[in-house]
Amino acid sequence: MKFLLTSGGIKNTSINNALVDLLGKPIAESNALCIPTAIYPFPGGPSMAYRFISGLTPSPMSELGWKSLGLLELTALPSIKKEIWSAAVQETDALLVYGGDVFYLCRWMRESGLADVLPSLRKTVYVGVSAGSMVTAPIFGETYDDPNAPFVIDKGLGLVDFALLPHVDHKDHPESSMTKVERMATEVPVPTYAIDDQTAIKVIDSTVEVVSEGHWKLFTPTK
């Protein structure tokens, strides 16, 4: 599995080029599956899920000109035959994992069985947005947009060996100012990348590369 972990989707040319590089072919020749599951618990969940699928969010993902797209619904997987969804997952070039509630996404990644399958998909590119990126870490935190909330920590999927804090200095995410993110990062026992919406982390075979037209910072644990 190759990873492109973004904060705000394929926001700029550098991130787009990184995606094409990971796919190894043009987007127009690549198939993708959209996973909207993380957004459902949010207040505007249905509308945001629709917009993600239809390519109408500020985080470019499904509108990039894919050869074909599908909707992979994690909450449905336990009640359908594994052959059906496993075939869809094996055949796809990319998984586009939308953001939302990282706890909810992590739970359904596990309960759906998808988390167990992911490591075996050598060629597939996992593209995350926000919570869709955070969930791949060994550990994640969340403040749910409240700058005063304690920084909750839980175990993630551990598909990569660093943590990610998205939306740094985003005007709609006051909880993610670099100062606050720095404080959160001290609670995280693994290397932590704080990235803004113009930045993404590219991972192939554990080689980590930051792709950015914005700003970002790597925090390494001291203890």
Add this chain to the structure above:
Amino acid sequence: MKFLLTSAGIKNASIHNALLELLGKPIADCSALVIPTSNHAQANGAERAYVFVAGQEPRTPMAELGWKSLGLLELTALPSINKENWVRWVREADVLLVNGGDPMYLSYWMQQSGLAELLPSLHETVYVGLSAGSMVMAPNIGEDFVSWKPPTGGDKTLGMVDFAIFPHLDHEALPENTMADAEKWAASMLVPAYAIDDETAIKVVDGRVEVVSEGHWKLFTP
């Protein structure tokens, strides 16, 4: 709840007009929720669900009609999210657009999600079904249409209308959907059964049933 039970969506002017009449206002003033759940149990379901939600399946027009707003309501997710939230989303919608796919899977999740229980209380809401999305409103669908099997077995569905539906009558891509097949299917049904082609829909308001068609259809009575 008002019903527009179609075989293949809003295919022609007559079905479109029936929809407008049920909504009581222009489509551009209505908010809709799309329900792709039925697709998930099908081979190739991911792609079908996608094109349905994105309004990219011109053979079965639904999401692309020009709604004021659209949302994706995923039935399999409802048991794991806050009920107050999703009940509010459903109450605020003018119309539910329910895609076809696997009828027993859809019926199962309509019940498991709690949505089936809520529907009868939505007097003004329009339920627009497409194929399996229409069939599940019948008391049962007939064994011929059972693919995904519910834990309890059988072919019993939601029974919100008192007739059954055989969709895609004489469809060129479905050789098992001829009038002769429909007749055989109907013979096993204990309720009135409509065989409808893709240019036909069944409109139901307060238990009054009206067939809207620019194609052909047949009513079989037990």
